[in-house]
Amino acid sequence: xxxxxxxxxxxxxxxxxxxxxxxxxxxxxxxxxxxxxxxxxxxxxxxxxxxxxxxxxxxxxxxxxxxxxxxxxxxxxxxxxxxxxxxxxxxxxxxxxxxxxxxxxxxxxxxxxxxxxxxxxxxxxxxxxxxxxxxxxxxxxxxxxxxxxxxxxxxxxxxxxxxxxxxxxxxxxxxxxxxxxxxxxxxxxxxxxxxxxxxxx
Numbered sequence: 001x002x003x004x005x006x007x008x009x010x011x012x013x014x015x016x017x018x019x020x021x022x023x024x025x026x027x028x029x030x031x032x033x034x035x036x037x038x039x040x041x042x043x044x045x046x047x048x049x050x051x052x053x054x055x056x057x058x059x060x061x062x063x064x065x066x067x068x069x070x071x072x073x074x075x076x077x078x079x080x081x082x083x084x085x086x087x088x089x090x091x092x093x094x095x096x097x098x099x100x101x102x103x104x105x106x107x108x109x110x111x112x113x114x115x116x117x118x119x120x121x122x123x124x125x126x127x128x129x130x131x132x133x134x135x136x137x138x139x140x141x142x143x144x145x146x147x148x149x150x151x152x153x154x155x156x157x158x159x160x161x162x163x164x165x166x167x168x169x170x171x172x173x174x175x176x177x178x179x180x181x182x183x184x185x186x187x188x189x190x191x192x193x194x195x196x197x198x199x200x201x
Contacts, residue, residue: 012111012173013146013148015172018151019041023046024155032054032061032064035116038080039053039054039181040180049191049194051181052064053182055183059086061089062079062081065077069104070099073101075103077101078106079107082108082110084113084122090133100139100140102161105167110171130168134166141157154169
């Protein structure tokens, strides 16, 4: 069983810097973003045609990532989402854990808040352990990240195909300025398909 770590405000990471680090020198990594702040953070790290931003469908990011990982088994796929979005899609973890695609990583930026609706506490602020759920669902590797060094190690891990990964990163809940990528769904789908498959939708 993992040691329980009491996290002080000083140990909470800057989510925007975390995402910038994770996506630096990303190589062939395909990225699916969850609703809200993760989308803004990924866009702030640099808009890219290989980013598939979900503007709605809260709770669906992990399953979109699963479908993409199955369709593109030779390349790495990362889902970058938040704790509130992942809590809504809890059942997805069981499906992913049963399938275990070796090229899929789920990264949860856990600020223990619903940032889009006013900063209300999520269940992770009240003891719900998403990493524990993922572990019970059968993910190959499960991490809880508290330090910059661990973020660096996770970045390297996202590039590989070493087994299905689930990582929770404890981030500061400070509300940051929004960096908005394109919101046109047809445009996003078309450019993503062209980037991945080399053909228009």
